[in-house]
Amino acid sequence: MKDKFIKDQQDKLSLGAIDRRQFMTSAIAAGIAIPTALSLASDAIAATPKKGGKFRMGLGHGSTTDTLDSGTSENHFTLVNGYTFGNHLTEINNEGKLVGELAETLESDDGKTWVFNLRKGVEFHNGKTMTSEDVLASYAHHMGEKSTSAAKGSLSPVKSIKADGKYKVIMELDSPDTDFPYIVSDYHISIRPAGDMTSGIGTGGYIVQSFEPGVKSVLKRNPNYWKEGAAHFDEVELLSIVDPNARQTALMSGEIDAMDRVDLKTINLMKRNPNINIMQATGTAHYTFPMRLNVDPFGDYDLRMALKWAVDRQELVDKILLGYGAVGNDIPIGTANYFHNSDLPQREFDADKAAFHYKKSGHSGKVQLSAADAAFAGAVDAAQLMANSAKKAGIDIEVIREPNDGYWSNVWNNDAKGWCACYWGGRPAETMMFSAAYVAESNWNDTMWKTTDSAVKFNKLVKDARKELDESKKRDILYECQRLIYDDGGLLCPLFNSYVSANSKKIAHGQIAANWDSDGAKCVERWWFA
Amino acid sequence: MHPVVKTVLERLALGLATLFFVSLIIFSAIEMLPGDFGQAILGQAALPETVAAFRAELGLDKPAYIRYFDWALGAIQGDLGTSFSGRNASGADRSAEVVDKIAPRLWNTLFLASMAAIIAVPLSLILGILTALYRNSFFDRSVNTATLTTISFPEFFVAYILILFFASLNQIFPSLANVDADTAFGERIYRTALPAFTLTLVIVAHMMRMTRAAIINLLASPYIQMAKLSGASQTEIIIKHALPNAWAPIATVIAFNLAYLVVGVVVVEVVFVYPGVGQLMVDAVRTRDIPVVQGCALIFAVTYILLNLLADIIGIVTNPRLLHPK
Numbered sequence: 001m002k003d004k005f006i007k008d009q010q011d012k013l014s015l016g017a018i019d020r021r022q023f024m025t026s027a028i029a030a031g032i033a034i035p036t037a038l039s040l041a042s043d044a045i046a047a048t049p050k051k052g053g054k055f056r057m058g059l060g061h062g063s064t065t066d067t068l069d070s071g072t073s074e075n076h077f078t079l080v081n082g083y084t085f086g087n088h089l090t091e092i093n094n095e096g097k098l099v100g101e102l103a104e105t106l107e108s109d110d111g112k113t114w115v116f117n118l119r120k121g122v123e124f125h126n127g128k129t130m131t132s133e134d135v136l137a138s139y140a141h142h143m144g145e146k147s148t149s150a151a152k153g154s155l156s157p158v159k160s161i162k163a164d165g166k167y168k169v170i171m172e173l174d175s176p177d178t179d180f181p182y183i184v185s186d187y188h189i190s191i192r193p194a195g196d197m198t199s200g201i202g203t204g205g206y207i208v209q210s211f212e213p214g215v216k217s218v219l220k221r222n223p224n225y226w227k228e229g230a231a232h233f234d235e236v237e238l239l240s241i242v243d244p245n246a247r248q249t250a251l252m253s254g255e256i257d258a259m260d261r262v263d264l265k266t267i268n269l270m271k272r273n274p275n276i277n278i279m280q281a282t283g284t285a286h287y288t289f290p291m292r293l294n295v296d297p298f299g300d301y302d303l304r305m306a307l308k309w310a311v312d313r314q315e316l317v318d319k320i321l322l323g324y325g326a327v328g329n330d331i332p333i334g335t336a337n338y339f340h341n342s343d344l345p346q347r348e349f350d351a352d353k354a355a356f357h358y359k360k361s362g363h364s365g366k367v368q369l370s371a372a373d374a375a376f377a378g379a380v381d382a383a384q385l386m387a388n389s390a391k392k393a394g395i396d397i398e399v400i401r402e403p404n405d406g407y408w409s410n411v412w413n414n415d416a417k418g419w420c421a422c423y424w425g426g427r428p429a430e431t432m433m434f435s436a437a438y439v440a441e442s443n444w445n446d447t448m449w450k451t452t453d454s455a456v457k458f459n460k461l462v463k464d465a466r467k468e469l470d471e472s473k474k475r476d477i478l479y480e481c482q483r484l485i486y487d488d489g490g491l492l493c494p495l496f497n498s499y500v501s502a503n504s505k506k507i508a509h510g511q512i513a514a515n516w517d518s519d520g521a522k523c524v525e526r527w528w529f530a
Numbered sequence: 531m532h533p534v535v536k537t538v539l540e541r542l543a544l545g546l547a548t549l550f551f552v553s554l555i556i557f558s559a560i561e562m563l564p565g566d567f568g569q570a571i572l573g574q575a576a577l578p579e580t581v582a583a584f585r586a587e588l589g590l591d592k593p594a595y596i597r598y599f600d601w602a603l604g605a606i607q608g609d610l611g612t613s614f615s616g617r618n619a620s621g622a623d624r625s626a627e628v629v630d631k632i633a634p635r636l637w638n639t640l641f642l643a644s645m646a647a648i649i650a651v652p653l654s655l656i657l658g659i660l661t662a663l664y665r666n667s668f669f670d671r672s673v674n675t676a677t678l679t680t681i682s683f684p685e686f687f688v689a690y691i692l693i694l695f696f697a698s699l700n701q702i703f704p705s706l707a708n709v710d711a712d713t714a715f716g717e718r719i720y721r722t723a724l725p726a727f728t729l730t731l732v733i734v735a736h737m738m739r740m741t742r743a744a745i746i747n748l749l750a751s752p753y754i755q756m757a758k759l760s761g762a763s764q765t766e767i768i769i770k771h772a773l774p775n776a777w778a779p780i781a782t783v784i785a786f787n788l789a790y791l792v793v794g795v796v797v798v799e800v801v802f803v804y805p806g807v808g809q810l811m812v813d814a815v816r817t818r819d820i821p822v823v824q825g826c827a828l829i830f831a832v833t834y835i836l837l838n839l840l841a842d843i844i845g846i847v848t849n850p851r852l853l854h855p856k
Contacts, residue, residue, distance in 0.1 A: 063813050063816075063817075064631075064809065064810050064813040064814070065813060065814075065817045065819065210710075212710060212805065214805070214809065214810075214813060215708065215710070215805045216708060216710070239706070239708055239803065240803075241706070241803045242800065242803075243800050243801055243803070245690060245693075245801070246693075246705065246706065246800070246801055246802065246803050249693050249697060249698055249705040250705055250706050250803075252698055253697050253698055253701050253704070253705055254701075255704055255705060255706050256706075
C-alpha cells in the first residue's frame, strides 16, 4: 500500500506533476525517513530514458513564411524545429547552466578573446565532418553588413573570428564580455555545413525529412548523433496548430502527445482529463510597466516609489495570470536567472508607504497609464487593477486604452507616453538583459533611466560585470546592479509569467528548463516515451 | 448562329472583361496596403538604405503601371511571379515561385471544396424538392428549422460542436485535418470528413431553401395548373414541369456557394489545421508578400467568375424558352 503510494508520488515527481518539496512532504507523511525519501526523489528524476516511438507535438506558432534558415527564425515553431535538427557552440542545459555543445570547452583569459575547442568526430546529416571551416561559414552568415540574420545585432561586438587548425575557433570581441558564451547559444546561430546555411542540414539529433512552412516538420532520429543520452524518439512530427482550441482538442483526443501554450481560461477543464499532465515553468519572461524618467512626473523618485508600492502584485498574478506565474520585484531578472538577487525584500502592496512617497513627491492630479492588449494578454485589465489598488493609497491613476495597431511604435518607448504596459522575453544572462533595455546606450531603454546618480553607477557596474571572470565578484556586482534598478529605476515589474504547456502522460522527462517554453525549446531531444 | 451559343460566347467575353477589371482592382488595392515588405521582413534592422536595396532588388522601385503589366502579362502565361519571402539581402535567393507555393494548397482547398460539394449539393437539392413537395408539413418545418439553425451559427462554432461530438467525446473522426501531398486518398477523405461536414452544414440551408422557393414559386404559375388539371401527379409536376424552369436560380445559388467553398473557408482551415490556400493568403498579407497575395486574389477572382459563368450557362441551356425560341 505504502509502496504503491510512494511509486505513484515518484511518477508524479518525474512527470513534473508535483515538485521535489511536495514529494518529500508526502513521503515523510507516509513514514519514510528523510535520507531515504531524498534518494527516492533522485531516483524518480533520474529515471532512465527509453528509446523509440513517434513523438507528435502541436505548437501554437508557425507561418507559411517560415524557413529552415536559422537567421530568420522568429517564432517558437522555428525555434523548436531549429534546436531539433541543429546544434550550437554552447547550450543552456535543463538546469539553466551554460555548457559546451559543439564547442567541447571554451576558454578566455580576459573576456575579450574567446577560444572555442570544437568537438571532434561530429558529423553533419550529409556525412560531412564538422570542422572550424563550418563554424566560420555559419558565423559569417549572421555577420557583416549584408546579413539579414536576426542575430546580426547580438554578434556585432565580434571584431574578428578565425580558425586555428581544424578544431579551434578564436573570436575577438571589441570589449570584454564574460557572458559572451550565452550569446553563442542563441537559437539563431546554428552551426551548418559551409556552403549550405539554408536547407536544414545540421548536426542535431534528428534529420529533417520534410518541412512544410506553417504546416509541419517531419524528422527522423539521427543514428550518428554525437550527444549521449539525448534524442530518444525514433520519429518526430512537429505540427503548427495556431488555434488553441484545435491544439487542446488534438491533445485530448490523442492525436498529438504534447502541446505548448495552454489557454489559461480552459485549463481547469483540461486538468480533468486523466491522460494529460499540465506543466508550468517560470522563466525569464516578464510583464512590465516602464516609467520614463524624462517625461513628467516620472522623473521624481518619490512618485516612482509611490507607484511601486501601490500595486497589489499577488492580485495581478491571481487575476491576470490565473495563478500561472510569480510576482515580480521591479527587477528584470527572475528566479530562473543564475545571479537573481534574492536578498532584495519582495515589494508588496503597502498603502501607507505609497501614500507617504506620493505626498513627498508633491504630485497632484491624475497619473496617466497607457495600456493595450498588444503589450500582453490582459494588460488593460492589469492597468485597471493597478488603478484600483492605487486608489486605496490616494493615488489617482487614469488608464488610457491604446489601440493595438502601432502600439510598439506609437506608445511603447515613446516620449509622448510617460508610462505604459510592456512585455519582455528576458535573457539567459543578466548583462544581456541589462544591455537590451537598461544601459544608457540601448535604443530600447524604455525607462530612460540614464542620468540619475544610481543610473550612472549602474552603467559603470554593468561594464565591470562584463569584464569580471571571478564568479563571486561578478555576483556582487550584479546584485548591486539589481538593487539600483529596484530602488531608483523607472521599472515597475509586477509579474513573471509562466510557460504553461501540456502533454500526454505517456511522455517522460527530467527536470524542465525554464529559459524557453517547451523545456528550453529542446523537448524533442530531451523527452522520451515512458 | 444558335442563340444559345451566341449568349454563351457573350457571357465568356463579359467574363474576360470582368477578369481584367478585377485584376486592376486587386493590383491597386494591394498598392494601397500600408507597410512595406522590406520593413516587415527586416523588422528592427530596417535601415533606410537596406530597405531601398531590398525594394530595388524586388523591382518595387519601378512605376506601378509597369509593374502591373509585367504581372498581368506573366499571369496570362501562368507565371504569377516569385514570392518575396525566403529572400534576403545576403544574396541567397531561396524564394519559391508563387505557382509552386499556391498549387499544393489550392489542390487541398479544391479537394475539401469538392468533398463538401459532393455531400451538400445533392443533399440540398433533394431536401429542397422534398420540402416543396410536402410544404408546410411537419417534415418541411423541421428541415427548415434545422438548416436555418446550422447556417445561423458562425462556422467555427459549428466546427467546435462537431469536434466535441465526433472527435473529443466519441473519437470517430480526427480533429486535425493535417493532410500533405503523401497522404493516401482514403486517409485524406477520412481526415477531411469533419471540415467537409462543417462546410456542408453551413451551405445547405441557402441552396435548399432556394430550390424550395423556386419550385413553390413556379407551382403557382398557370402552366403548372394546366398540368395539374391534365391529371399529372405531384412528383411528375415538380420533376418534369417545375424543375426545368427552376434551374437558373438554383444554379446561381449553387455556384455562389461553391465559390464560397473555395475562397471563404479560412476559418474552417484554422480550426481543423487544414493546409489550404486561405491560410496562405492571410500569412502573405501579414508579411506583405505581394506576389502571393496577388496570386491568391486572382485565383479567387477566376473561381468566382468561372463558377458564375457556369451558372449562367446552365441557366441558359436549361431554360426551355431560350432552348426553343419562337
